[in-house]
Amino acid sequence: MDLTPTGATQTSATTRPGVTVSDADRPRLARHVRLTFSRTRQCQVLLHPETVVVLNGTGADILELCDGRHTVAEIVTELGTRYQSVPDDEVRQFLTRLVARRWLEVGDG
Known part of the structure; x- marks a missing residue:
């Protein structure tokens, strides 16, 4: 779940209190x-103005x-069916970082 930004600029706001x-x-993409x-990198990337984030x-x-449409709990459950073990806290931390950078928006369930 690492975020590896490449490109001209990086977002300075890594966290919001x-x-x-x-x-x-x-959650949904902003x-x-x-x-x-x-196709060049042969992987999924997140495109943000002036930034490309390479995703694992x-x-x-x-x-x-x-x-x-999916709640955070549903996302964790779905990942649990795809992978042997899914650290719930790591998924939530990943989502929290993206919300803090304003790359994700969240709506209440």
């Missing part, structure tokens, strides 16, 4: 962010489920 995600939140497959497989799987 008080930003957390709850099990009932329904309007200015796109998840797409990079787990990070891409999480973001594919961030469609505004």
Whole structure:
């Protein structure tokens, strides 16, 4: 679930105080962010103005489920069916970091 930004600029706001995600939140990509497959890199990337974030497989799987319909709890459950073990706290930390950077938005369940 590492985020590896490449490109001209990096977002300086890595955290916002008080930003957390709850099990009932329904995360979705912000309007200015796109998840797409990079043929050059042969992996999923997150496109943000002037930044390309290379995702590992787990990070891409999480973001594919961030469609505004799945709750955080449902995302964790779905990942549990795909992988042997899913550290719930790591998924929540990953989502919290993306919300703090304003790459994800959350709606209440």
